[in-house]
Amino acid sequence: MTTTTKVAWIGLGKLGLPMAARIAAAGYPVQGFDLSAERMTLAEDAGITSHRTLASSVEECHLVFVSIPDDRALLGLTLAPDGLIEAMASGSVLIETSTVSIEASARVAAAADARGIAYLRSPVSGNPVAAESGTLSAMVSGPREALDDAAPVMNTFTKAQYWLGDEEQARYAKLAINLMIAVSAGMMGEALAMARKGNIGWEAMLDLMADSAVGSPMVKYKTQPLKDRDFTSTFSAAQMAKDLDLILGCAHGDGVAVPLAAQMREAYSSLIGTGHGEDDYIATIHHTERLSGLPAIESASGARG
Incomplete structure (x- = not known):
C-alpha cells in the first residue's frame, strides 16, 4: 500500500527508528530528523527520507511524531526559538511518544494550543523488539478527534491505543x-x-x-x-x-x-x-x-x- 499522507518522525533512537520504519514499510512517506548522522543513515536504509533541518522535516506533514530521551530534550526541541512548535503548521497534530514529566508535557501542551496544534501525549509501553514487531501499546491523552486522525498510522507500530482523557492522563x-x-x-x-x-x-x-x-x-x-x-x-x-x-x-x-x-x-x-x-x-x-x-x-x- 502507498499513501500520499506524509508523516514526520523526530528522534530516531533505539525506539523511535523501528516505529518510524514500520510506518514507512506500511507505505507512508516518512520524513525523519535526528541530531545523529549515524541514526539518519540507518533511517535512510529503512526507507525514511532524512532531513538536515527540523523545519524541512515537518513540511507538509499533518502528523508529527516525536521520540526523545527526557524533559530537557523535549523542551529544547519543542519550545526553543525556531523549534518544533514554531515549525509545525496550524491544524497539524503533534504526537509525543516519550516518557517525560507531567510539568514538561503541560508546557508543550500550552505552546501547541497557542499555535492551533493538536497535542497527543502518547507514551508507549514496550521495547525495541516490540517496536520492530508492531506490538507496542500506546497510552494516549489529548483531543480524541486527533487520535482518530492519527490512529491509522499508529496502528502500524502499536497493537492498541488506549485513550485516557483530554489532558495529562497518559503521562x-x-x-x-x-x-x-x-x-x-x-x-x-x-x-x-x-x-x-x-x-x-x-x-x-x-x-x-x-x-x-x-x-x-x-x-x-x-x-x-x-x-x-x-x-x-x-x-x-x-x-x-x-x-x-x-x-x-x-x-x-x-x-x-x-x-x-x-x-x-x-x-x-x-x-x-x-x-x-x-x-x-x-x-x-x-x-x-x-x-x-x-x-x-x-x-x-x-x-x-
Whole structure:
C-alpha cells in the first residue's frame, strides 16, 4: 500500500527508528530528523527520507511524531526559538511518544494550543523488539478527534491505543506502568536470590516463575536472558532511574505515598554506582545477589554475569 499522507518522525533512537520504519514499510512517506548522522543513515536504509533541518522535516506533514530521551530534550526541541512548535503548521497534530514529566508535557501542551496544534501525549509501553514487531501499546491523552486522525498510522507500530482523557492522563499512566515494572524487577531479584540460597537450580526457578501465577509477560520475556545471564540493555538501569525520579516527583507533587518507588530508586543508584548503569534494568539481580553474598553465576557460554 502507498499513501500520499506524509508523516514526520523526530528522534530516531533505539525506539523511535523501528516505529518510524514500520510506518514507512506500511507505505507512508516518512520524513525523519535526528541530531545523529549515524541514526539518519540507518533511517535512510529503512526507507525514511532524512532531513538536515527540523523545519524541512515537518513540511507538509499533518502528523508529527516525536521520540526523545527526557524533559530537557523535549523542551529544547519543542519550545526553543525556531523549534518544533514554531515549525509545525496550524491544524497539524503533534504526537509525543516519550516518557517525560507531567510539568514538561503541560508546557508543550500550552505552546501547541497557542499555535492551533493538536497535542497527543502518547507514551508507549514496550521495547525495541516490540517496536520492530508492531506490538507496542500506546497510552494516549489529548483531543480524541486527533487520535482518530492519527490512529491509522499508529496502528502500524502499536497493537492498541488506549485513550485516557483530554489532558495529562497518559503521562500518569506511563509512570504508573513503569513503577510496576521497576518494582517487579526488584521482586524478581529478591526471589531469585532466595531460591539460590535454598539450592534451587537457576534455570529451574526461572522456569517455575514463568509458569506460575506471577508469570507476567515481563517475567516471561526476561526468562531466557536471565538464564543466559545476558544483561544487554533493552531499557537500561540508568533509564529506569531517570523514570523513577519522574515517578517520585509526580507522586510527591500529588500527595501519593510511593515507598516502593523510593526503595527501587536507591537500588538503581547502587547499580549505577557499581558499574551496571548501562546494563538492562533487570540487572537488579546483581544488586540482590551482592547484598546476599552470592557469587556470580557462569552462563552456558562460560561468561560470568
